[in-house]
Amino acid sequence: MELKPEKIGEITVVHVTGRIDGTSAEAFSREIRGIVSAGSRRLLLDFSAMPYINSAGLRAILVVAKMLKNPGDRCVLCSLSDEVRGIFELAGFTKILQIYPAVQDAISDW
Amino acid sequence: MSHLLAAEEGSALDAVTLAKKERTVFLSLIVDFLLWIPDIIAAILAGSITMFADVVKCGNELLATFFAWLTLRKLVRGNPGAYDYGMGKLENLTGIITGAVMLISLLLVFYSAIVRIMVPEALQAGGVAFGIVMMSIGVGVNSWLWQKNYRLARKEHSPIMESQWRLFRTKAFSDLSVLLSLILSVVLHQFWWSVYIDPLASMIIVGFLLTTGYRVITSSLPDLLDKTLDESLQITIVRELTEFFHEYEAFHGVRSRRSGSNIYIEIFLEFDGDRRMCEVQGAIDRMKASLESRIPKSSVTIVPSSGPCRIPGVTGEPQTGDEGNR
Numbered sequence: 290m291e292l293k294p295e296k297i298g299e300i301t302v303v304h305v306t307g308r309i310d311g312t313s314a315e316a317f318s319r320e321i322r323g324i325v326s327a328g329s330r331r332l333l334l335d336f337s338a339m340p341y342i343n344s345a346g347l348r349a350i351l352v353v354a355k356m357l358k359n360p361g362d363r364c365v366l367c368s369l370s371d372e373v374r375g376i377f378e379l380a381g382f383t384k385i386l387q388i389y390p391a392v393q394d395a396i397s398d399w
Numbered sequence: 400m401s402h403l404l405a406a407e408e409g410s411a412l413d414a415v416t417l418a419k420k421e422r423t424v425f426l427s428l429i430v431d432f433l434l435w436i437p438d439i440i441a442a443i444l445a446g447s448i449t450m451f452a453d454v455v456k457c458g459n460e461l462l463a464t465f466f467a468w469l470t471l472r473k474l475v476r477g478n479p480g481a482y483d484y485g486m487g488k489l490e491n492l493t494g495i496i497t498g499a500v501m502l503i504s505l506l507l508v509f510y511s512a513i514v515r516i517m518v519p520e521a522l523q524a525g526g527v528a529f530g531i532v533m534m535s536i537g538v539g540v541n542s543w544l545w546q547k548n549y550r551l552a553r554k555e556h557s558p559i560m561e562s563q564w565r566l567f568r569t570k571a572f573s574d575l576s577v578l579l580s581l582i583l584s585v586v587l588h589q590f591w592w593s594v595y596i597d598p599l600a601s602m603i604i605v606g607f608l609l610t611t612g613y614r615v616i617t618s619s620l621p622d623l624l625d626k627t628l629d630e631s632l633q634i635t636i637v638r639e640l641t642e643f644f645h646e647y648e649a650f651h652g653v654r655s656r657r658s659g660s661n662i663y664i665e666i667f668l669e670f671d672g673d674r675r676m677c678e679v680q681g682a683i684d685r686m687k688a689s690l691e692s693r694i695p696k697s698s699v700t701i702v703p704s705s706g707p708c709r710i711p712g713v714t715g716e717p718q719t720g721d722e723g724n725r
Contacts, residue, residue: 343633344634344636345633347634347637348637348640351637351640352649355647355648355649358648376634379634379638380634380637380641381637381641382641384641384644
């Protein structure tokens with residue numbers, strides 16, 4: 290699993306490559322915390338290259354969602370495969386986070 | 400407080416199921432023992448290696464059933480205050496013993512069969528006839544007990560009942576193998592190679608013991624070692640956390656395990672410091688009730704905390720909220 294942050298205006302797009310599961314969720318959480326601690330409080334998580342996520346990964350995203358709860362903060366997701374989107378729906382994430390089809394859709398709607 | 404009350408209500412319901420389990424296992428024990436004695440006599444009279452192996456196997460199974468009955472008896476009649484978390488660990492342990500006994504039996508049967516293949520012997524007709532009668536009874540009774548235990552095991556997840564129905568299925572099929580081998584040995588006795596039917600048939604019993612013993616151990620051992628719940632239940636827990644997303648300020652982790660048929664879940668959450676205690680308690684009660692209704696036989700504890708929980712001896716930061724999977 291690899292994270293690649295990219296600054297687009299005030300938004301930090303984090304391109305996630307690889308699976309987020311029991312072995313990588315902790316690293317994912319740690320790196321995201323580093324990005325947020327560095328001042329990026331408007332996160333767009335690009336999951337176009339993330340083929341799989343399990344409950345450990347979902348919990349890591351839940352931690353991120355809670356970290357970005359102050360006024361002006363925002364965390365949104367984009368580019369989920371059908372399978373990954375199904376897991377997010379099953380776990381109820383579509384009720385707490387906005388999900389866009391692509392990076393451009395999320396940025397234009399920010 | 401509500402946690403204790405729920406546990407007491409659960410205990411009353413569990414007592415009925417436990418008493419039923421104890422009766423079923425005790426019945427199995429008696430039937431097993433009654434069938435074992437004539438089996439020994441038939442094996443001696445016939446000189447059949449398959450029957451000898453079956454006797455050794457049955458003796459070990461009898462011991463395993465006795466352990467299972469002792470555990471249940473302790474659960475039904477024991478002092479409820481002595482084990483606050485129930486006796487699920489003992490139940491898991493019994494499952495492992497049952498599996499281990501099956502694997503030991505496997506080695507005994509295998510060794511006996513190899514010896515008989517190297518030094519073949521013809522079976523004794525009188526003993527074989529008695530063996531055929533005994534094995535026919537064994538197939539019938541064990542098939543009945545297999546179905547009875549299977550129905551009970553389907554009602555609730557329990558390592559004991561799970562190992563019991565698998566045990567009786569193995570016994571029914573192994574008795575059938577012995578029965579067929581005895582019949583074939585008699586029918587085909589004019590052929591020189593018929594002396595190998597008996598030891599080769601015992602290899603079928605080896606196969607049954609291997610698969611059943613392996614399954615019983617692999618289903619009980621992870622629970623005994625407090626393995627976290629499987630993925631489908633973990634997703635259910637995450638779903639509850641998203642359902643109640645606005646009730647808490649931060650999420651610091653989840654710990655889960657099985658103990659026998661019971662499931663224990665601890666969720667570490669940070670709440671708004673400006674909220675009143677009764678409001679926080681209300682949120683905790685709602686989350687607990689909701690998750691316990693979704694996961695049968697679960698006991699959920701919401702732990703208000705200001706940071707990730709630490710486990711002695713485990714390094715690293717539990718930022719993923721998963722204490723057990725690291």
